[in-house]
Amino acid sequence: MKESRVFAKFTTLDIVLMAMLATLNGVMTVYLSLVNKTLNSLGGPIATSTIVGLYMIYGLLAYYIIRKPGTAVIAYAFGAVVQSFIGSAYGFAAIIAAAVCYMIVAELVFALLRYRRWNLASLMLAGGAMVPLWFIVAANMFGYMHWGWKVLTITLVVRILSGIILCGLLTKVLGDALNRTGLLKRFELGRASRA
Amino acid sequence: MHSDYDSGYKIAVSLKDFGYCYDDQAEPALHGLTLDIMVGEHVAIVGASGSGKSTLCQLLHGGLSRSGEGERTGELTVYGLDPDTADLAAVASTAGVVLQDPDAQLVQGIVEDEIAFGPENLRVPPAEITQRLTAALEAVGLAPERGSFVRHLSGGQRQRTAIAAVLALEAPLVVFDDAAAQLDPPAVRDFVGLCRRLHAAGRTVVTASGRMDDAARAAQRVIVLKGGTVLLQGPPEMLLREHRAQLAALGLLPSPAGRGDVPREPGAKPGSAAGRTGQPLLEVKGLTFTYPGSQRAALAGVSLALAPGERAVLLGENGSGKTTLGKLLMGLLPAPKGRMWWEGQDMAKLPIHQLATGIGYVFQQPEHQFAAATVWEECLYSVRVKLGLRTGEPIPAAYEERAQRLLTAARLDHRLDASPYLLSGGEKRLLSVAAQFILPKKLYILDEPTAGTDYEGANILLRMCAEQSAEGAAFLIITHDMQVAQSFSSHVLRMEEGQLYKMGNSGIYHTITVDKN
Amino acid sequence: MLFQYNGGASLLHRLGPLSKLIWVGCFSLLSMAWDSTLHEAALLAVLIVVAWLGARLTLVRQLRVMSFLIGVGIPYFILSILAIREGHTVMSWGPIGITTEGLDIAGALTLRIFVLFLASYIYLSTTDPRDFVQALNLRLRVPYRFAFGISVALTFLPLLEEEGHTIMAARRVRGQEPPRGLRKRLAYWSGYAAAVLVNAVRRVQQTALAMEGKGFGAYADRTYLRELGNDRFGYICAVVAVIATAVLWWSL
Ligand SMILES: Nc1ncnc2c1ncn2[C@@H]1O[C@H](COP(=O)(O)OP(=O)(O)OP(=O)(O)O)[C@@H](O)[C@H]1O
Ligand SMILES: Nc1ncnc2c1ncn2[C@@H]1O[C@H](COP(=O)(O)OP(=O)(O)OP(=O)(O)O)[C@@H](O)[C@H]1O
Ligand SMILES: [Mg+2]
Ligand SMILES: [Mg+2]
Numbered sequence: 001m002k003e004s005r006v007f008a009k010f011t012t013l014d015i016v017l018m019a020m021l022a023t024l025n026g027v028m029t030v031y032l033s034l035v036n037k038t039l040n041s042l043g044g045p046i047a048t049s050t051i052v053g054l055y056m057i058y059g060l061l062a063y064y065i066i067r068k069p070g071t072a073v074i075a076y077a078f079g080a081v082v083q084s085f086i087g088s089a090y091g092f093a094a095i096i097a098a099a100v101c102y103m104i105v106a107e108l109v110f111a112l113l114r115y116r117r118w119n120l121a122s123l124m125l126a127g128g129a130m131v132p133l134w135f136i137v138a139a140n141m142f143g144y145m146h147w148g149w150k151v152l153t154i155t156l157v158v159r160i161l162s163g164i165i166l167c168g169l170l171t172k173v174l175g176d177a178l179n180r181t182g183l184l185k186r187f188e189l190g191r192a193s194r195a
Numbered sequence: 196m197h198s199d200y201d202s203g204y205k206i207a208v209s210l211k212d213f214g215y216c217y218d219d220q221a222e223p224a225l226h227g228l229t230l231d232i233m234v235g236e237h238v239a240i241v242g243a244s245g246s247g248k249s250t251l252c253q254l255l256h257g258g259l260s261r262s263g264e265g266e267r268t269g270e271l272t273v274y275g276l277d278p279d280t281a282d283l284a285a286v287a288s289t290a291g292v293v294l295q296d297p298d299a300q301l302v303q304g305i306v307e308d309e310i311a312f313g314p315e316n317l318r319v320p321p322a323e324i325t326q327r328l329t330a331a332l333e334a335v336g337l338a339p340e341r342g343s344f345v346r347h348l349s350g351g352q353r354q355r356t357a358i359a360a361v362l363a364l365e366a367p368l369v370v371f372d373d374a375a376a377q378l379d380p381p382a383v384r385d386f387v388g389l390c391r392r393l394h395a396a397g398r399t400v401v402t403a404s405g406r407m408d409d410a411a412r413a414a415q416r417v418i419v420l421k422g423g424t425v426l427l428q429g430p431p432e433m434l435l436r437e438h439r440a441q442l443a444a445l446g447l448l449p450s451p452a453g454r455g456d457v458p459r460e461p462g463a464k465p466g467s468a469a470g471r472t473g474q475p476l477l478e479v480k481g482l483t484f485t486y487p488g489s490q491r492a493a494l495a496g497v498s499l500a501l502a503p504g505e506r507a508v509l510l511g512e513n514g515s516g517k518t519t520l521g522k523l524l525m526g527l528l529p530a531p532k533g534r535m536w537w538e539g540q541d542m543a544k545l546p547i548h549q550l551a552t553g554i555g556y557v558f559q560q561p562e563h564q565f566a567a568a569t570v571w572e573e574c575l576y577s578v579r580v581k582l583g584l585r586t587g588e589p590i591p592a593a594y595e596e597r598a599q600r601l602l603t604a605a606r607l608d609h610r611l612d613a614s615p616y617l618l619s620g621g622e623k624r625l626l627s628v629a630a631q632f633i634l635p636k637k638l639y640i641l642d643e644p645t646a647g648t649d650y651e652g653a654n655i656l657l658r659m660c661a662e663q664s665a666e667g668a669a670f671l672i673i674t675h676d677m678q679v680a681q682s683f684s685s686h687v688l689r690m691e692e693g694q695l696y697k698m699g700n701s702g703i704y705h706t707i708t709v710d711k712n
Numbered sequence: 713m714l715f716q717y718n719g720g721a722s723l724l725h726r727l728g729p730l731s732k733l734i735w736v737g738c739f740s741l742l743s744m745a746w747d748s749t750l751h752e753a754a755l756l757a758v759l760i761v762v763a764w765l766g767a768r769l770t771l772v773r774q775l776r777v778m779s780f781l782i783g784v785g786i787p788y789f790i791l792s793i794l795a796i797r798e799g800h801t802v803m804s805w806g807p808i809g810i811t812t813e814g815l816d817i818a819g820a821l822t823l824r825i826f827v828l829f830l831a832s833y834i835y836l837s838t839t840d841p842r843d844f845v846q847a848l849n850l851r852l853r854v855p856y857r858f859a860f861g862i863s864v865a866l867t868f869l870p871l872l873e874e875e876g877h878t879i880m881a882a883r884r885v886r887g888q889e890p891p892r893g894l895r896k897r898l899a900y901w902s903g904y905a906a907a908v909l910v911n912a913v914r915r916v917q918q919t920a921l922a923m924e925g926k927g928f929g930a931y932a933d934r935t936y937l938r939e940l941g942n943d944r945f946g947y948i949c950a951v952v953a954v955i956a957t958a959v960l961w962w963s964l
Contacts, residue, residue, distance in 0.1 A: 007855060012929050013920040015857055019865035020916045023872060024909070026865075037783045044791050074858060081844075082865045085717070085836050087777075089784055091828025092835070093740035141744055143821040147795040174909070183913045185218075186263045258921045287927030300922040304867040308842070311937040316927035324937045346874055364926065527881050547884035556885045563878045566886060566907070577886040616914065634887075 006070045013186060018062050018071070022078035025058035026086050033089060045144065045151070049158040053166025056102055056130050057174075060167055063106060064123060064175045067115060067188035072106035094141060101134035118192070120172050127168025131159045204274050207368050207399040208232040208255065213269035214423075215250055215259070217617070224250040225423040228269070232401065234367070237394040239411035239431070240403040242420030243446050243649045244606075244621030248403040249295050251420075252372040254278070255401075256290040273368060288317055291366035293374040295620045295647065297353040298560060301345045306337065306356050309345060313364040324363075331359035334389055336382060340514075347486065350559045350643065351377045351513025351675075358386075368399045373620060375410060376647040377559070379512045379675050387413050405621055405649035407435070407447045421445060446651025449678060474539050475500040476638055476669050477524065482534045484519060493519040495693035503637065506660075506670045508680040510698075511690030517673045518559050520690070521640045524671070525556040551577075555636035559643050559673075561627035562616065570618070571611040574598045574630045581634065594633065601629040604655055621648040625656065632659055638669045645676045657683055716870075717840055722768040724838040728943030729847045731950040732835055738957040739831040745961055749819030756823055759830045767838045774830070781829055785822045792818035841866045846940050857929050864919065872912060879907050 032054060039047040062075040080099035084092050109126040135156055139145050144152060175189060184190040209231050216223035225247045232238050240248050253259040257278030260267055271277060274289045291313075294300045303309040310331050314324045332338045335355040340348060345356060354377045361369065375386045387409050394400045394415075402410045411417055412431045419427040419434070419442070426445075427438055434442065443450045477500070484494040493516045501507060511517050522528045524535065526547040535542040537550060558564045567573040572586060578594045579586070590598075602608050605625040610618065615626055628644050639660070645653040653676065660670060660683065672679060680687050687698040719725075724732065743755055763769040792814070799813025841863060848859040883904075891900040923929075 007858065010857075011920075012857070012924050013916065015861045016864055016920040016923070017913075017916045019861040020868055020912050022861075023865045023868040024912060026869060027872060040784065040787050044787065074861070077858075078861050078865055081862045082869070084832060085841055085844075085866060086869065087833060087836055089781055089825070089829060091740065091825075091832045092736055093744070093828055142824070143747075143792065143817065146792060146817060146821075151795070177906075178909070178913055181910055181913070183910065183917065186917075256925050258925050261924065262917060262921055282930070283924055283927060284930035287925065287930055292925060294922070299918040300925070302864070302867065302919050302922050302926075304870075307937075312923075312928075313926035315934050315936060316930055318931055318933065318935050321935055321937050321939060324935070328937070344870075346871060360926065525885060527885070546890075547881070548887050548889045551885055551887045558878075558882070564882050564885075566879075566882050580883075580887045 007074075009068050010066075010070070010074065014066050014068070014071075015074070017065065017187070018075040018078050021058040021062050021075060022082045025055075025079050026082040029055065029083060029088065030086065045147070045155050046158055049155050050162050051166065052131065052159050053127060053162035053164070053168075053170070055098075056127070056163065056167045057170055059102055059106060060123065060126055060130075060171045061175055063110060063126075064118060064171050065178075065184060065187045065189045067118065067192075069107070069111065069115060072110075073103045076100075076103045076106075094138070097137050097141065098134050101137055102130050105130045105133055118189075120169065123171050124164045124168030127166075127171065128160045128164040130167070131163040132156065135159060204234055206231050206272075207234045207236065207274060208401070209270070209272045211270040213267075213271055215247075215254060215265055215267050217250075217265040220265070223423055224265075225254075226268075227424045230418065230425060230428070232399060234274075234399055235394070235397050237390065237400045237413070237415045238402075239414035239417045240401065240420060241407055241411050241417055241447050242403075242405065242426075244405050244625075244652050245619045246420040247423040248405075248420060249372050249619060250423075252292055252370050252401070252403055253294065255368070255370055256292045257281070257286050258292070258294075284317070287313070287364065287366070289366055290368040290370065291361040291364040292370040293358050293361045293372060295372045295374075295376070296560075296562070297350070297357040297377075298562070300357050300360070301353060304344055304346070306343050306345060306348070306359075307332075307341050309356055310360045310363045313360060317364070327363045327365065331362040334362055334385075335359045336385065347489070349514040349518060351379060351382065354378060355382070355513070358389075362389075366398075368401070369393055370401045370403070371410075372403045373405065373647050374402075375404070375408075376620075377513070377643060377675070380677070382513060383409065383675075386410065390414075405447070405647065405652070407431070407442055419445070419447070446649040446654075449650045450654070476503045476505075476538060477501040478536045479524075480534060482520075482523065482531070484516075484523060484528065484531070486519075492693055494523070497693070497695045499688070499695055501638065501669050501671065504664065504667050504669055506664060506683055506685040507672070507688055508684035508686075509671060509673045509688045509690060510675065510677075510680060515690040516693045517690050518642055520695075521556070521642050521671070521673055524640055525554060526550050527556075553637045555631040555634075555639040557627050557631050557639075557641045557644055559646075561623040564627045564630070565615040568614060569612050570602065570607055570615055570626060571598070573615045573626060574602055574633055576630065577634050598633060601632055601659070602626075604659060605629045606652075606655070621652050624648050625652055628656055628659065632663060635663065635666060636668060638671065639663065640671045640673075642673045643675065644672065645674060645679055653679065717836060717838075719840075720768065720838065722766060722838060724762075724767040724834065727838075727949065728940065728946040729839050729844040730851055731943055731946030732839060734950040735953050736831045736835050738953045740828055742957055742960060743824050743827040743831075746964070747817060747820050749816050749823060751964065752820045752823035752827060755827050756830065759827060759834070763830065763834045767834050769834070769837065777833055778826060778830065781825060785825055788825065789818050789822040792821050842938070843940055846936055846938075850936075850940065855932070856934050860928070864923075868912075868915070871915075872908070875911055875915075876908050879904065879911065 032051065035051065036048050058079055059072050059075040063071045076099040080095050083095050088095055106126055109129050113122050178184055179189055179193055210228045213228040214223050214226040240251065242248050250259065254271060255273055255278065260279040276285055278286050301309055303312050307328060310328050311324050314327055332341055335358050337352065337355045337359060340352060345353065348356065354374060358374050375383045378386060390400050390402060390410060391413055404411060414431060416428060417431045417434055418425055427434060442448045479497055479499045482494055482497045483492055485492045497520060509517050523530055526542065530543040532543040533541060537545060537553065565573055567576045575590055575594065575598050578590060584590065607622060607626055615623065618626060624644065624647055628641060631639065644656055664670060674680060689696045689698050739755065739759065743752060746752060760774060763774055764771060793810055794808060796811060796814035796817055797809065799811035801809050801811050803810045845859045845863045848854040849856045891897045
């Protein structure tokens with residue numbers, strides 16, 4: 001039962017950090033579900049779309065801090081399992097499907113950037129790019145398809161913007177703020193910023 | 196049994212001109228350490244707060260170096276291996292280290308999982324893990340809590356769990372960093388017995404503490420650290436005979452002079468102020484409390500009255516409900532109605548921040564208390580809150596002066612800009628108490644304020660308390676430290692399985708009944 | 713809505729974590745394959761019975777946990793009715809029209825939310841996360857360091873909540889009042905969130921070091937004190953579920 005080369009690179013510290021971020025995400029989704037309900041009754045699917053970026057932030061933040069290929073796969077897998085075990089309004093199927101979509105896109109984006117570019121633009125790109133795939137899958141799963149093209153397009157645009165800002169931009173802000181506390185010295189983010 | 200741990204090495208721990216300096220620290224925490232600990236030896240490291248004991252202990256299993264927070268110089272080998280470069284399997288199977296802060300080392304949710312965690316990682320067969328688990332639980336008296344959630348345990352019970360988890364590793368070198376600080380006196384005796392037994396079984400045992408306590412006296416050799424380097428070493432009887440004054444000066448022995456500083460008479464005679472106003476400061480009648488989801492009542496009918504200026508000390512076994520009582524009095528647990536009164540008002544109706552103007556509270560775990568980024572700001576936190584000042588805005592000079600005085604008394608004046616989390620165990624404790632004294636209160640509830648401090652630290656603390664007491668403040672001090680009880684209290688209470696007794700002079704306990712007048 | 717596993721001895725509690733997962737998968741697949749109210753209602757009814765008899769979840773408890781979905785379900789139902797224009801019109805109000813097909817599909821979509829939720833709820837209330845972790849490691853061959861990340865995360869969950877309370881308490885004890893006014897509230901809560909986050913990252917350091925101190929990751933494998941029993945019955949159930957799903961999928 002040997003770990004593959006990619007996974008062997010992750011230290012215990014990396015794993016625990018990803019676990020912690022997944023937990024924080026689990027707690028956050030519980031509180032967000034209240035916000036979601038309010039938004040839903042105020043403005044339906046378009047209003048709830050404004051905050052979708054927050055649901056993806058933990059994985060991107062983990063990637064920004066750890067910067068090893070495969071981070072998204074592990075972080076989003078942890079996130080999915082944690083959410084499954086604390087219960088989510090959407091059920092396992094949706095949670096797992098969403099996590100898989102995010103993993104694929106995030107890994108692709110950072111592989112294309114060769115794991116070298118970690119500026120705001122790349123994070124915003126990743127944040128925005130993670131949205132569409134899951135949107136298509138969710139549309140089939142929950143029958144958004146019936147809403148008509150106009151609503152769908154607006155929803156998609158709002159979601160992408162949310163991904164760019166609430167996931168991409170916020171990752172940069174949070175990651176850098178955490179780095180300033182000196183607690184991330186042993187992660188790639190801490191090392192890179194000291195170099 | 197000796198042969199079980201006979202690994203062919205003669206020297207268990209060897210340090211050569213060893214030093215360690217934390218990042219951003221001008222002075223190294225350890226320097227110029229040259230010493231050998233033999234295989235099978237029982238060694239006690241003692242030293243005042245901040246002398247580098249925990250730093251040394253954490254280096255023995257490579258934890259500190261792996262955390263990458265500082266720089267190491269010189270040579271260190273543990274059973275022939277450098278813990279920094281050796282692989283994890285080798286390190287974990289040679290050295291088991293019980294850290295000072297139990298919360299920092301409990302990683303699984305449930306007691307038995309926690310204890311089994313180490314052996315499982317080291318691929319011990321399940322049948323043997325079962326044996327080790329039973330033995331470890333037995334050794335620390337935790338068998339009844341086997342299936343409990345760690346987060347539902349009392350401070351002392353967590354410390355026991357941490358000890359048991361390391362015992363189950365069955366490593367040839369066992370290190371206890373102030374691991375008995377929060378244990379009740381019978382458990383401390385058991386702990387000393389445990390060290391003796393491990394030693395007799397051929398293991399290398401290292402204990403660290405800020406006092407020449409029973410655990411240190413049980414050792415074959417005592418190493419006295421001062422300022423990060425070895426000051427004295429030798430058999431405990433020899434040190435006590437030849438260097439008694441020096442040890443006392445370091446705060447490692449109770450100094451008779453130090454204790455004398457604490458005025459015995461409280462500022463206000465117990466009952467006198469109450470007699471005047473006809474009203475106790477704090478009154479509790481028939482208080483019961485059960486944690487949500489728990490089967491057992493943590494408090495089973497507690498009654499108590501405290502008059503202004505009174506100094507009560509609360510003793511009792513680990514898990515008997517002392518902290519629970521303290522938290523209820525501070526409003527940190529949901530208070531039942533019509534059971535507790537603060538100056539005649541039902542406490543269930545008073546919000547915490549309002550209670551906090553009258554009551555000062557110090558948590559059992561100092562880390563729980565910290566709310567600011569530096570020692571200086573931590574001390575002034577309540578002042579800022581009270582005056583509505585944000586960080587950066589200037590503080591009235593009178594408060595700054597007081598903070599300066601308190602921090603100097605607590606020997607923290609050289610660490611004002613450090614993060615409270617990066618202090619040593621004893622320093623954290625003193626800071627958490629000093630920060631409560633910045634604003635005068637009518638009652639102070641201190642939960643084990645002297646655990647893990649050296650005698651000097653305990654004296655400083657009691658002097659601070661005495662000063663407040665002279666101004667008329669009442670105290671409820673929860674402690675396992677009999678010396679605190681003797682030198683400070685006007686009366687001693689004792690908690691037993693959720694019931695409160697008053698300890699009479701004759702040693703006979705009887706239930707406190709509250710006068711109905 | 714933090715649900716937690718708390719033990720039990722029902723039939724479903726005794727099934728293995730992986731075979732039960734296959735059940736959840738089957739129910740979810742069928743629910744997503746079908747698009748009619750009747751089919752979804754039938755699925756939901758089956759699930760309720762399974763939960764009741766198989767997992768000993770009383771109807772009252774099931775209702776209570778599902779009640780919190782109603783807030784999501786009803787707006788969703790209305791929206792879907794309005795969005796779907798195909799089929800025979802039952803009612804119309806100017807631009808708004810309700811069709812039979814709209815009703816059918818909206819009903820199906822809304823019930824689907826309940827089906828997906830209840831299937832997952834049954835799973836998480838009958839599965840010990842420790843068993844799940846062990847099954848991941850031993851049966852699915854996920855390296856244990858990663859499988860344990862999950863157990864670490866689930867251990868953190870109540871701990872974070874507790875520490876959140878403690879951080880709040882520490883501030884109250886120092887005289888901090890609950891904030892009033894939007895500006896103050898915002899400042900207070902963002903300060904609080906920052907404290908929780910920083911504290912969480914500090915925990916990461918501590919936990920990782922403590923785990924390594926106890927040999928975590930020392931070898932590629934590890935032993936387990938509580939070993940999973942064999943789950944032959946579970947596998948039989950899973951195979952039955954898969955066959956039944958396939959049959960239903962093709963036939964309906
Ligand atoms: N993580 C850290 N970063 C910076 N300085 C530290 C850190 N930990 C401890 N120190 C400092 O290093 C010195 C030695 O600390 P250490 O914890 O080893 O003391 P100790 O002997 O264990 O004291 P105590 O009896 O109070 O636990 C102290 O001055 C302390 O403030
Ligand atoms: N959050 C909790 N949930 C459930 N039970 C708890 C919780 N906290 C404490 N307990 C239980 O309540 C009892 C009393 O705990 P408490 O912390 O008051 O003990 P204590 O007297 O302060 O002990 P120590 O000397 O070890 O600090 C213990 O049996 C403990 O296991
Ligand atoms: Mg220490
Ligand atoms: Mg306590």
